[in-house]
Amino acid sequence: MAFFQVNFFSPSLCFNTDICVFVPTPNSDEILNHKKSDYFKDGAKFQTLYLLHGAYGDYTDWFRLTGIERYAQEHKLAVVMPSASNSFYQNMYKGSAYLTYLLEELPEFVTKLFPLSKKRENTFVAGLSMGGYGALRLAFQKPEQFAACATLSGAVDIVAVKRDTDKGTIDGPFCWNAIFENTEPEGTQADIFELIKRDKEAGLPLPKVFQSCGTEDFIYPINVEGKKAFEKAGIDLTYEEHPGIHDWDYWDTHIRRVLDWLPLNNDSVEEG
Amino acid sequence: MAHIDCSFYSTSLKKNAHVIVFIPTVSADDYLEERDVDYYKEEKRFPVLYLLHGSYGDCMDWSRFTGIERYAQEKGIAVIMPSGENSSYVNMEAGEAYLTYITRELPEFMCKMFPLSKERKDTYIAGLSMGGYGTYRCALERPGYYGYAASLSGALDRNVLESADMPHMKKMPRSYVNAVALEHNSDNQLEKLLEKRLSEKAELPKLYMACGTEDPITPSSEAFYKKAKELGVEITYEEYPGVHDWNFWDSHIKDVLRWLP
Numbered sequence: 001m002a003f004f005q006v007n008f009f010s011p012s013l014c015f016n017t018d019i020c021v022f023v024p025t026p027n028s029d030e031i032l033n034h035k036k037s038d039y040f041k042d043g044a045k046f047q048t049l050y051l052l053h054g055a056y057g058d059y060t061d062w063f064r065l066t067g068i069e070r071y072a073q074e075h076k077l078a079v080v081m082p083s084a085s086n087s088f089y090q091n092m093y094k095g096s097a098y099l100t101y102l103l104e105e106l107p108e109f110v111t112k113l114f115p116l117s118k119k120r121e122n123t124f125v126a127g128l129s130m131g132g133y134g135a136l137r138l139a140f141q142k143p144e145q146f147a148a149c150a151t152l153s154g155a156v157d158i159v160a161v162k163r164d165t166d167k168g169t170i171d172g173p174f175c176w177n178a179i180f181e182n183t184e185p186e187g188t189q190a191d192i193f194e195l196i197k198r199d200k201e202a203g204l205p206l207p208k209v210f211q212s213c214g215t216e217d218f219i220y221p222i223n224v225e226g227k228k229a230f231e232k233a234g235i236d237l238t239y240e241e242h243p244g245i246h247d248w249d250y251w252d253t254h255i256r257r258v259l260d261w262l263p264l265n266n267d268s269v270e271e272g
Numbered sequence: 273m274a275h276i277d278c279s280f281y282s283t284s285l286k287k288n289a290h291v292i293v294f295i296p297t298v299s300a301d302d303y304l305e306e307r308d309v310d311y312y313k314e315e316k317r318f319p320v321l322y323l324l325h326g327s328y329g330d331c332m333d334w335s336r337f338t339g340i341e342r343y344a345q346e347k348g349i350a351v352i353m354p355s356g357e358n359s360s361y362v363n364m365e366a367g368e369a370y371l372t373y374i375t376r377e378l379p380e381f382m383c384k385m386f387p388l389s390k391e392r393k394d395t396y397i398a399g400l401s402m403g404g405y406g407t408y409r410c411a412l413e414r415p416g417y418y419g420y421a422a423s424l425s426g427a428l429d430r431n432v433l434e435s436a437d438m439p440h441m442k443k444m445p446r447s448y449v450n451a452v453a454l455e456h457n458s459d460n461q462l463e464k465l466l467e468k469r470l471s472e473k474a475e476l477p478k479l480y481m482a483c484g485t486e487d488p489i490t491p492s493s494e495a496f497y498k499k500a501k502e503l504g505v506e507i508t509y510e511e512y513p514g515v516h517d518w519n520f521w522d523s524h525i526k527d528v529l530r531w532l533p
Contacts, residue, residue, distance in 0.1 A: 001280070002278060002279070002280035002381075002385065003278070003279040003280065004276050004277065004278050005276070005277040006274050006275070006276045006277075007274065007275040007276075008273070008274035008275070008297050009297065009298060009299050009300045009303065011298055011303045014303075016300075023385060025280050025281065025381070026281065026283065027281045028281050028286075031281075031283065040384065041384075042384065044384070109274075109297070112311075112387065113274065113276075113295055113297075113386060113387065114385060114386070115384060115385065
């Protein structure tokens with residue numbers, strides 16, 4: 001893997017931002033152990049996973065706290081890790097336009113700079129907790145861009161998460177008055193299940209979904225309800241639950257399940 | 273500019289390599305002044321400057337100690353700053369193959385990763401001090417690959433350099449000098465390599481060099497310049513007041529960019 005830490009001015013955020021990008025290149029393990037290392041060649045592009053952090057985090061979380069670089073290397077998968085503050089992946093009412101940044105600006109930027117495939121069938125998004133919601137939001141906000149999305153311990157139902165943080169039964173750093181304009185997310189595009197309804201009405205192709213949550217996680221009940229809602233909406237859903245809580249042990253273990261589940265061809269794509 | 277910090281396994285160095293890259297992208301000024309910039313145009317390929325640090329330095333030096341990011345943004349070129357230890361950018365006798373890395377692997381890697389022009393006329397190399405030497409060493413190693421090569425305060429003639437009164441020379445551990453073993457390969461003597469390329473009728477890159485009038489390394493640069501002129505090589509030499517420091521390099525990298533097409 002080549003590891004790129006990129007700092008650049010984002011016109012949609014109106015400040016400099018950081019991303020981390022992994023692009024598969026032959027590594028010492030492949031050379032020492034005579035593994036396949038011929039995927040890095042002229043005209044090669046790579047399948048790409050956008051990987052989103054949770055609340056309290058940033059773009060460094062995934063590569064600091066998990067083995068994602070090794071797992072992605074095995075699959076010859078490029079990974080793009082952006083920062084979205086505690087925005088809940090919204091265009092904030094008082095704040096920055098993270099959704100526009102992630103949906104419009106970032107894919108154009110990274111596919112321009114790096115050898116990443118632009119095809120829907122090669123473009124995926126995943127995240128944990130708030131980033132699990134973010135993955136669903138990006139995928140269903142622009143379903144023509146993503147073939148699949150994955151949520152780990154995700155805040156799949158933002159209406160329920162807002163209700164529970166308002167009540168104080170779930171902790172969160174979210175400044176809801178800054179995120180939304182005096183309204184509840186229910187019935188808006190911020191509500192994943194409303195978004196899916198609108199996608200279906202518009203006849204858009206729906207990404208498939210991988211959903212995983214720890215059975216001892218505080219967000220488990222919301223995921224159980226979310227599973228029912230995905231099924232009711234007719235989503236192509238792969239659901240898993242395992243013993244575990246809301247922590248990096250769970251995410252480091254189960255991001256590997258996500259990579260096994262994604263339609264990866266374990267090689268570069270789009271020759272020539 | 274996008275400031276990109278790269279780490280990857282290098283097959284020629286047999287270890288991880290660290291490189292800083294600048295690629296032109298929309299800047300805050302572009303955004304504020306609503307400039308019509310075409311950085312995102314399809315098939316756009318940027319001219320590229322490989323920029324080498326001096327001894328005791330690394331790939332971060334140019335971005336930390338100069339305004340190269342701003343200057344390159346104005347010119348609309350990409351900049352690639354690798355690390356070369358104290359190798360003089362040669363294939364060390366008892367160490368890493370930096371010459372192979374800089375002239376072969378790095379350009380191949382960067383052209384696969386980023387939207388860079390592969391045309392000779394768009395491929396530049398420059399450096400300071402040891403990196404000035406490295407610039408000409410690389411340019412003469414692969415004269416058909418680089419269109420332009422610029423040395424600032426370059427340690428070009430190694431025999432003359434030996435007598436320079438510089439801590440850079442005295443403080444370098446002997447063990448390291450022995451590992452590099454410049455003297456064991458005559459191609460490492462730039463004047464000899466230049467003669468060799470001329471006898472092969474190679475098309476040389478355009479050459480530029482600048483030195484400070486108070487810099488003890490200047491005689492080493494001048495000796496190479498004289499030799500090149502004797503051989504009838506086209507080379508531009510500019511002298512400015514200054515010593516062997518970042519004030520000089522920050523000022524005169526701008527002259528290099530002005531000299532480039």
